[in-house]
């Protein structure tokens with residue numbers, strides 16, 4: 001998928017992170033236009049249920065965001081999306097230290113803690129850096 005799905009991604013992101021940071025369709029167009037970026041969208045009965053947006057630079061892939069619509073949670077959608085990009089090589093991401101569901105998902109997919117970024121988010125909260133342990 002390319003920039004034509006930017007509005008869909010913004011809607012899914014808002015539904016998934018409701019009350020959190022809003023990423024506009026324009027910001028998704030910018031992200032999708034970056035070299036090495038890729039989005040995978042999960043469909044359930046042809047309905048977009050979630051997506052993962054990643055960016056690969058040389059041999060490293062960063063998960064920029066992962067979102068599953070609340071209606072489709074705990075059905076393995078998040079796990080499938082993360083698994084879809086693991087073959088890219090070494091994968092890393094930042095996740096809010098308070099985001100227990102996402103941390104549990106990444107750990108279930110084999111990610112391990114690799115560091116802490118203090119004050120990473122706009123509200124001043126910290127992020128955990130996780131890395132896939134396939135290598």
Ligand SMILES: CC(C)(COP(=O)(O)OP(=O)(O)OC[C@H]1O[C@@H](n2cnc3c(N)ncnc32)[C@H](O)[C@@H]1OP(=O)(O)O)[C@@H](O)C(=O)NCCC(=O)NCCS
Nearest residue numbers: 016066067068073074075076077078079101102104105108
């Ligand atoms: C985190 C998120 C992507 C998980 O998506 P999901 O499709 O519900 O996850 P899955 O069904 O694939 O769950 C896989 C495993 O992750 C863990 N997990 C997922 N949600 C969890 C929760 N709420 N509490 C505890 N563990 C959870 C479990 O180990 C689960 O396996 P199980 O269902 O067999 O116990 C989803 O909750 C979401 O979109 N959250 C808001 C956005 C977000 O935080 N994104 C990540 C930013 S880095």
